[in-house]
Amino acid sequence: MTQNSLGDSVVQKAVQSQQVNNGVLASATQTQPLWLLAEVTYRCPLHCAFCYNPTDYDKHTQNELTTEEWIQTLRDARKLGAIQLGISGGEPLLRDDIEDIVIEAKKLGYYSNLITSGVGLTEKRIQAFKEGGLDHIQLSMHDITEEINNFITNTKTFELKKKVAAMIKNHGYPMVLNVVIHRYNIGHMKEILEMAEALGADYIELANTQYYGWSLVNRSQLMPTKEQVDEAERITNAHRANPDNKMKIFFVVPDYFADRPKKCMNGWGEVFMIVTANGDVLPCHSARVLPNMKFPNVKDSDIGWTWKDSPAFNQYRGDAWMKEPCRSCSEKANDLGGCRCQSFLLTGDAEAADPVCTKSPHRHLIDKAIEDAKNPQLQAQPIVFRNDKNSKKIIEGEFQERLTEFHALP
Amino acid sequence: MTQQSISKNEIYAIAMHHRFQWEEAQQCYVILFPEGMVKLNGGAGEVLKRVNGKASVADIVADIQSTFPDAPNIEADVVGMFDLAVGKAWLRKV
Numbered sequence: 001m002t003q004n005s006l007g008d009s010v011v012q013k014a015v016q017s018q019q020v021n022n023g024v025l026a027s028a029t030q031t032q033p034l035w036l037l038a039e040v041t042y043r044c045p046l047h048c049a050f051c052y053n054p055t056d057y058d059k060h061t062q063n064e065l066t067t068e069e070w071i072q073t074l075r076d077a078r079k080l081g082a083i084q085l086g087i088s089g090g091e092p093l094l095r096d097d098i099e100d101i102v103i104e105a106k107k108l109g110y111y112s113n114l115i116t117s118g119v120g121l122t123e124k125r126i127q128a129f130k131e132g133g134l135d136h137i138q139l140s141m142h143d144i145t146e147e148i149n150n151f152i153t154n155t156k157t158f159e160l161k162k163k164v165a166a167m168i169k170n171h172g173y174p175m176v177l178n179v180v181i182h183r184y185n186i187g188h189m190k191e192i193l194e195m196a197e198a199l200g201a202d203y204i205e206l207a208n209t210q211y212y213g214w215s216l217v218n219r220s221q222l223m224p225t226k227e228q229v230d231e232a233e234r235i236t237n238a239h240r241a242n243p244d245n246k247m248k249i250f251f252v253v254p255d256y257f258a259d260r261p262k263k264c265m266n267g268w269g270e271v272f273m274i275v276t277a278n279g280d281v282l283p284c285h286s287a288r289v290l291p292n293m294k295f296p297n298v299k300d301s302d303i304g305w306t307w308k309d310s311p312a313f314n315q316y317r318g319d320a321w322m323k324e325p326c327r328s329c330s331e332k333a334n335d336l337g338g339c340r341c342q343s344f345l346l347t348g349d350a351e352a353a354d355p356v357c358t359k360s361p362h363r364h365l366i367d368k369a370i371e372d373a374k375n376p377q378l379q380a381q382p383i384v385f386r387n388d389k390n391s392k393k394i395i396e397g398e399f400q401e402r403l404t405e406f407h408a409l410p
Numbered sequence: 411m412t413q414q415s416i417s418k419n420e421i422y423a424i425a426m427h428h429r430f431q432w433e434e435a436q437q438c439y440v441i442l443f444p445e446g447m448v449k450l451n452g453g454a455g456e457v458l459k460r461v462n463g464k465a466s467v468a469d470i471v472a473d474i475q476s477t478f479p480d481a482p483n484i485e486a487d488v489v490g491m492f493d494l495a496v497g498k499a500w501l502r503k504v
Binding site: 032034079080081083084109111113135136138174176202203205250 | 440
């Protein structure tokens with residue numbers, strides 16, 4: 001999948017919307033999975049260096065759910081209250097049953113979104129999606145230059161993306177672009193925004209890379225400097241302030257450069273549910289990296305039980321699991337201690353405070369990463385592109401040194 | 411964003427790419443759009459469910475007044491809701 005931050009950003013958007021006071025319910029703790037993300041396959045024709053998909057995804061390419069299993073999952077999740085449906089991957093269009101999934105989603109009353117690289121989107125398929133009731137298509141774009149697009153995705157897809165953008169527009173879809181931001185394109189922010197306006201985009205999501213999955217393996221190569229991030233934000237704000245620009249911009253804040261962590265997924269098991277290609281049900285995209293957790297699978301567990309009662313979904317719900325410094329922190333309700341996966345990946349302890357927080361005893365790990373972003377030697381290491389060959393190598397234990405060097409623990 | 415002033419003879423419809431529907435599991439109306447959703451409270455839902463591209467603001471005020479004859483200041487509430495919904499780009503003028 002080409003979009004690394006869908007979960008956080010869409011949920012944050014929903015919550016912001018809910019906080020409108022006049023005539024709208026105030027934000028309250030949710031007990032329903034409003035968002036269902038269907039990661040229907042991990043197969044992908046692109047090889048993006050920043051992909052958040054699991055680095056061992058190769059384990060899950062032979063055991064994908066069938067069409068019938070997906071349709072049953074949509075029905076069951078809808079009964080629980082899921083409304084927004086993201087059909088994602090990998091590249092979802094590598095499956096030939098997305099049309100059937102879209103028709104069922106419409107029948108059930110989902111607001112459905114196809115999240116795609118554009119590879120495999122033809123006139124015939126987009127016509128079928130329109131007739132089937134797909135509500136919108138989110139297209140990943142990478143840069144204004146062919147060179148960077150082709151480099152970071154490790155494919156020649158630049159021209160195709162422009163063609164697909166026009167196709168989406170011609171079929172009357174709102175154009176939602178997603179651009180993952182990293183060292184290689186952050187210097188082109190102004191041109192990226194101008195390109196999006198020229199393509200007629202209605203929404204653009206500038207998703208600063210967050211470091212999970214493949215992007216953590218490649219963090220030294222992808223991470224921009226603090227100065228670059230500040231400049232990118234300044235350009236974004238200037239673009240927003242110009243009344244001639246109509247496009248709505250979502251700027252996903254790069255959490256390493258903040259001093260408090262993000263409220264990851266708007267809280268564990270609060271509004272967001274992911275069903276992976278093989279049917280595992282997760283409260284966040286990368287939860288399977290956590291140790292000693294067993295995530296239920298739609299093939300053998302009722303999804304209502306999974307959401308409400310399973311040990312996995314209750315493990316980090318609310319704040320009872322917290323230890324210091326989170327437990328007694330006056331701000332704990334704001335961010336719920338941040339991201340469990342990030343805590344585990346960087347400190348070795350899933351219950352530690354997110355090291356992004358300046359109150360965390362591990363904050364020095366983040367400061368070091370920011371410092372390292374200035375080091376040209378680290379950036380010059382070869383990128384490990386997301387592909388089957390590298391995934392197999394990672395399953396066999398290669399590239400471990402790329403991750404262990406970030407850890408605080410031996 | 412911008413301050414709208416709603417005139418009572420105007421007619422509105424739900425904006426393009428937005429969908430308004432009743433949610434059984436939430437027991438409320440919602441507005442759905444790319445990358446987001448908003449749950450509406452009872453009063454807001456009562457207004458928006460009457461927005462159909464045909465009824466004017468005045469028609470909707472009158473209809474709500476006859477449905478809820480005991481509620482005070484309904485007109486101001488309904489117009490306020492239109493202000494909010496137009497400001498949020500949930501509605502488009504027909």
